[in-house]
Amino acid sequence: MSVRADLDRHTQSLSALSPNGFFYALHIRFALPLIHHQTFPRAWTDHYTEEAYALRDPIIAWGFSTTGATRWSEIEIPDPFDILGQSQEHGMVYGLAVSCGPMQSRTIASSARADREFTDAEISAFQKIVEDMHTVTQPPENLTPAQIEALKLIAEGHRHAAAAAELNISESALKARLTSARQRLLARTTAEAIQRARDYRLL
Numbered sequence: 715m716s717v718r719a720d721l722d723r724h725t726q727s728l729s730a731l732s733p734n735g736f737f738y739a740l741h742i743r744f745a746l747p748l749i750h751h752q753t754f755p756r757a758w759t760d761h762y763t764e765e766a767y768a769l770r771d772p773i774i775a776w777g778f779s780t781t782g783a784t785r786w787s788e789i790e791i792p793d794p795f796d797i798l799g800q801s802q803e804h805g806m807v808y809g810l811a812v813s814c815g816p817m818q819s820r821t822i823a824s825s826a827r828a829d830r831e832f833t834d835a836e837i838s839a840f841q842k843i844v845e846d847m848h849t850v851t852q853p854p855e856n857l858t859p860a861q862i863e864a865l866k867l868i869a870e871g872h873r874h875a876a877a878a879a880e881l882n883i884s885e886s887a888l889k890a891r892l893t894s895a896r897q898r899l900l901a902r903t904t905a906e907a908i909q910r911a912r913d914y915r916l917l
Contacts (some may be wrong), residue, residue: 734805738823758804777822778811781870783841812844821848864891
């Protein structure tokens with residue numbers, strides 16, 4: 715099974731455990747995650763984004779201050795903007811949070827429901843899935859010289875034909891190198907692969 719297929723399977727499992735939505739941010743580096751996904755109510759996410767709550771969210775603050783799993787109601791970090799209180803208006807009354815990985819590549823995830831607190835078993839199941847996702851999406855420490863050459867030329871603005879000519883290879887061979895680089899970096903597009911390679915100091 716490919717990493718992307720494995721990630722999709724895990725995402726579906728998280729959805730089944732999250733009646734009122736969830737989010738995950740995998741391998742947060744330089745303030746940005748390698749991969750992120752969320753299914754909270756649209757009205758809430760729009761409001762959350764407009765108010766820049768990610769910078770003030772006690773769940774995010776908790777995730778960067780420790781590792782493990784907890785219920786929202788057990789987080790003791792101050793919430794002066796009443797973010798958790800406001801989320802209740804959108805059916806996100808009870809929640810859990812999970813944090814794992816080193817500080818320089820932290821993964822944070824959260825889940826919500828409206829009817830009751832999450833059980834210990836549900837929290838453990840959610841935590842295990844998130845930890846598995848963190849492991850399978852570990853960013854690469856290097857790329858092959860061929861992948862680096864291909865990405866660099868595209869990053870410099872060369873079209874496929876010109877980049878292939880520069881490397882003295884066929885255009886299909888260049889595309890194969892770019893595809894392997896995207897797969898290695900878990901990127902959907904070449905532009906995303908280039909950005910991730912730069913973020914990870916691989917280019």
